[in-house]
Amino acid sequence: MxxxxxxxxxxxxxxxxxxxxxxxxxxxxxxxxxxxxxxxxxxxxxxxxxxxxxxxxxxxxxxxxxxxxxxxxxxxxxxxxxxxxxxxxxxxxxxxxxxxxxxxxxxxxxxxxxxxxxxxxxxxxxxxxxxxxxxxxxxxxxxxxxxxxxxxxxxxxxxxxxxxxxxxxxxxxxxxxxxxxxxxxxxxxxxxxxxxxxxxxxxxxxxxxxxxxxxxxxxxxxxxxxIEDLLKLFEVRSYTITLGEHLNEKQEHLIKERFLDYQYESNRIQPKLSVELLKTEDIYQLFDILKLNETPVEAIDREIIQFEQVFMKIVKGETTNGVDQVKSQSV
Missing domain, CATH: 3.40.50.300 (P-loop containing nucleotide triphosphate hydrolases)
Structure with missing residues (x-):
């Protein structure tokens, strides 16, 4: 073509x-x-x-x-x-x-x-x-x-x-x-x-x-x-974890320190933690933080990301050096 x-x-x-x-x-x-x-x-x-x-x-x-x-x-x-x-x-x-x-x-x-x-x-x-x-x-x-x-x-x-x-x-x-x-x-x-x-x-x-x-x-x-490739690149890095208990102060501090893009919904009976991982193996760091207080994990879901989210992350520079960096880290 x-x-x-x-x-x-x-x-x-x-x-x-x-x-x-x-x-x-x-x-x-x-x-x-x-x-x-x-x-x-x-x-x-x-x-x-x-x-x-x-x-x-x-x-x-x-x-x-x-x-x-x-x-x-x-x-x-x-x-x-x-x-x-x-x-x-x-x-x-x-x-x-x-x-x-x-x-x-x-x-x-x-x-x-x-x-x-x-x-x-x-x-x-x-x-x-x-x-x-x-x-x-x-x-x-x-x-x-x-x-x-x-x-x-x-x-x-x-x-x-x-x-x-x-x-x-x-x-x-x-x-x-x-x-x-x-x-x-x-x-x-x-x-x-x-x-x-x-x-x-x-x-x-x-x-x-x-x-x-x-x-x-x-x-x-x-x-x-x-577009299909962009969605895949970002999708594999986005996870939502449903917790059985709330995080303590130390855990919240460590998550804030180690994960630049995260969201913690603490105002729920079962709190939810959403994180974006630069590398898929970074999820083990998250588990280590949860293990500090033996925080129960009720569910782990990979987030279904929409292209609008991908677009906003790219134009805001949230991928640091753009998509090339994301690609190199996912290889």
């Missing part, structure tokens, strides 16, 4: 208005996206993610570095490069609100040089697939947020580009429509071999849809890995 997008050493510096202060929004970012992948492009607010997205879409020029889309430099040959990618920006901004659902599809097809006659069967297919057929004569400004979002994605698909970039595709949707959009996106990649890049703050969506994630923080790529 070859790469459809290659981002190589891109940087972007902004100068604050009315001052000489410069802000490094993107700092030497590099990554690749393979054909047919569904990836999450993530980052907290101010991390440089939005700037990176705009540079991929050709809305901003990098100060240095290169972006290739299907082998075409999107700065030197912008229009040719952008024929391979379509984007759905947050807020359904790629729709005309005073046109109907069908008119939007036909209009944007015409923008790409395709006649209404030639696109008719494709429009019909998309109306059915996105369950918009009964709304085809409705003005977009009268549609629900969910209907507008589905139409925006349908417009992007109509372009038949190899890459679709989606910014917050499920933002503000009700639960039912949100799950419907998820299934549509999965089908896009699986059935049509499209490459889908999703930027979202909804980590459940990323965990459900994406195979791989690229996390940007403070202008740099801090993680580029398969």
């Amino acid at each position: 070859d790469s459809i997008i290659e981002v190589s050493g891109i940087t972007k510096v902004y100068q604050k208005r009315k001052t000489k202060e410069k802000i490094q929004a993107v700092d030497n970012i590099s990554f690749q996206v393979k054909r047919g992948e569904i990836i999450g492009l993530l980052g907290p607010n101010g991390a440089g993610k939005t700037t990176t997205i705009k540079m991929i879409c050709g809305l901003l020029k990098p100060d240095s570095g290169q972006i290739l889309i299907n082998g075409v430099d999107n700065e030197k040959h912008r229009l040719r490069a952008l024929t391979h990618i379509s984007a759905v920006l947050e807020g359904s901004r790629n729709l005309y609100w005073r046109l109907t659902v069908r008119e939007n599809l036909e209009y944007f097809a015409g923008n790409r040089g395709v006649s209404r006659k030639n696109v008719a069967s494709r429009v019909e297919d998309l109306l059915q697939k996105f369950r918009l057929k009964d709304k085809e004569t409705e003005l977009v400004n009268r549609l629900s947020r969910g209907m507008q979002q589905k139409l925006a994605i349908a417009v992007a698909m109509l372009a038949d580009t190899e890459v679709i970039l989606l910014d917050e595709p499920t933002l503000g949707l009700d639960i039912e429509t949100g799950y419907e959009v998820r299934e549509i996106l999965k089908a896009i990649a699986k059935e049509e071999n499209r490459t889908v890049i999703i930027s979202s703050h909804d980590m459940d969506v990323i965990q459900d849809i994406c195979e791989r994630t690229i996390i940007i923080n403070q202008g740099k790529v801090v993680t580029d890995d398969r």
Whole structure:
């Protein structure tokens, strides 16, 4: 599987208005996206993610570095490069609100040089697939947020580009429509071999849809890995121990001293202690502490960690030197 997008050493510096202060929004970012992948492009607010997205879409020029889309430099040959990618920006901004659902599809097809006659069967297919057929004569400004979002994605698909970039595709949707959009996106990649890049703050969506994630923080790529592998790495280190008695002061002090990430729920009939281990063998240290007062252990459970927890730990730097350190310690 070859790469459809290659981002190589891109940087972007902004100068604050009315001052000489410069802000490094993107700092030497590099990554690749393979054909047919569904990836999450993530980052907290101010991390440089939005700037990176705009540079991929050709809305901003990098100060240095290169972006290739299907082998075409999107700065030197912008229009040719952008024929391979379509984007759905947050807020359904790629729709005309005073046109109907069908008119939007036909209009944007015409923008790409395709006649209404030639696109008719494709429009019909998309109306059915996105369950918009009964709304085809409705003005977009009268549609629900969910209907507008589905139409925006349908417009992007109509372009038949190899890459679709989606910014917050499920933002503000009700639960039912949100799950419907998820299934549509999965089908896009699986059935049509499209490459889908999703930027979202909804980590459940990323965990459900994406195979791989690229996390940007403070202008740099801090993680580029398969979501399944990230979940496994963190899951094996997280344990919850149900105790038959409360810990004494000495035990609490030793746990606080030896385990940087722990939580002790003492206000329960059966107290619970949750710990994260840098190495799985560190659990023996914990048992030694419990043995000091012969504290009974009622149950040991490996925590089922969600991707949102993984994301927060990575961007907060709670993995010390990032995922590479976690990997080296788990080998």
